[in-house]
Each structure stands twice: as structure tokens, then as C-alpha cells.
Amino acid sequence: MPERTAEDVLREEYFDLLPDIRRLAEHLEAETKHRLLAVSRRLHEYERITVHSRIKDCESALDKLLRRERQQGRIFDPNKVYTLRELRDLAGVRVLVFPESRMNEIDVALETIFESRTEDPIRSDSGETLAFKYSGYCPEATGKIPGECQIVPMLTGLFWEVEHSAMYKPSPRLKDAVRTPELRERRQRVLDALGAFEREFERLARSETL
């Protein structure tokens, strides 16, 4: 019988963890929607908040671990021991917000969703915060793995969703494609344009409603 590879061991770990991953994702979505009820009821007619939970699929989890470990050549080293429990986003919830001025309010409402949270904001190449991201444990759902919460401006988040489903999902390793300078620069231009559109729209909408 051929020897089991690091990928085999990690795939087995993934399917052992899957019930916990699912339970955590459902818990995070329900808890987030509940905590945001008060904010949702006060929205203007042009404002939107959507909440979606997601679980990372097996191959994306393996790929994430390779990148996280800076495993060069993207091959697992058989002399090292890996575990998917190090990943902080096997289960997560993403809150899309339009306009982005609501983000702080949502952040406050979700402040205690995790027992204690580790902040890891998503930043642009120039260091500007694009979205809030934090992770932590929810012992009510599972103590085995942490979950992740993202609060993202809606237009940016929708762009990321297209990017993810069109580019990375078929081949998770293409995520490294965006590290080349040309794609990074073009991606940054898209994000700048979406941000500028959102801020201008909000300025006009507010002047209309005053």
C-alpha cells in the first residue's frame, strides 16, 4: 500500500472537522443576523446589509495552509507536521455593507461575537484598511477551530466574490497570480474606483435625504 502523503492526512483531518466547521458557520450566521437586527431596522432605503456564512472547501484549505506556511513551490514538506486547525477561516461569516459608513456601527454590534478576538484587517498595498476582519472561538458552537468574521464594503465584497468564484475556485493556487505586480496594480485600481464610487454615491444620497 502506498504511503500516505501530507495531503491525505490533511484531507482526513478536514472531513473529521467538517461537522464542527458546519456547526460554527451556522452559529456565526444566526448570531450575526440576530446582533444586526437593531442596525437593519434603522437603514435608509438606499442602504443594504447582507450576511452570508461560508465554509472553506477541502482543497482551498490545503492551499491556504501551503501559502500560510510560505511553503515554496507549493508542495508539502513530508518532514513537517501540518494541521488545518491553524487556519482561522475554515468557517466564517461575511457582512456586506452599503454604504461603508455603516461599518463601524456593525463592528460595534459584533464586538463580542467571539470569546476573544484577533484582529487582522484586510489592507490594500498602500496600507489602507479595505475591510475589517477578525477571528476567534465560539465555544457554544465548537472549541476545536476558530471562526472568522469580515465586515466589507458591499461593492468591494462583490468584486472579491466574482474574483474568488471565477479565478480561485477552479484553481485555488491561482490566488498567487494576484501577487504579480501587473495584476496587483490593476486590482488596486478596481478597488480604488469602487471605493470612490461608493463615497460619492453616499455623499449625494445624504444630501438628498437631508
Place this chain on the structure above:
Amino acid sequence: MNLTELADKERILEEAGYKYHFERALYLNRKTKKAFSIEFVEDMPLQELQQKIAEDAAGPGWHFFFTGGPPSEYIQQKLSEILG
């Protein structure tokens, strides 16, 4: 690392005949059988990268340049099989 510096490095690599391999995140030159990981390219000062590009590769097989030294024999063998 700023984008301009990374773009300069990429241009130098391209001029030296290197292509980016998305699946493995490596810059490859199939003629000289040299491969630089993207982490190596990002971490290495421009001048040192130029020196590594100019160095003659010893031996017929692939030569991998990774941050933290050459990869293990297992990884070198696997990558060599994949890259051909």
C-alpha cells in the same frame, strides 16, 4: 516591498527569459533550469537577485532558489518531476 520595486524585479526576470508559473508560484527559466520562488523574489534585494540570475547554474537538473536556502531533496525531486 512597494509595487514599483516588485515590478522592476519582474521586468528584470522577464528580460532574462523567466516566466511566472501560477500553480507553483515560481519564476522559471527552462533554458537555464533555474527557478525562483515568489517569496525569494520579494525578499531578495534587487542587486542580489540580478547576481543570482547571472550566476551559472552547475549541473543539468533544476536549481531552486528559495528563501531560507534550497528546498529538501523530496521537494526538489517533486518539483523537477512537475516542471519536466
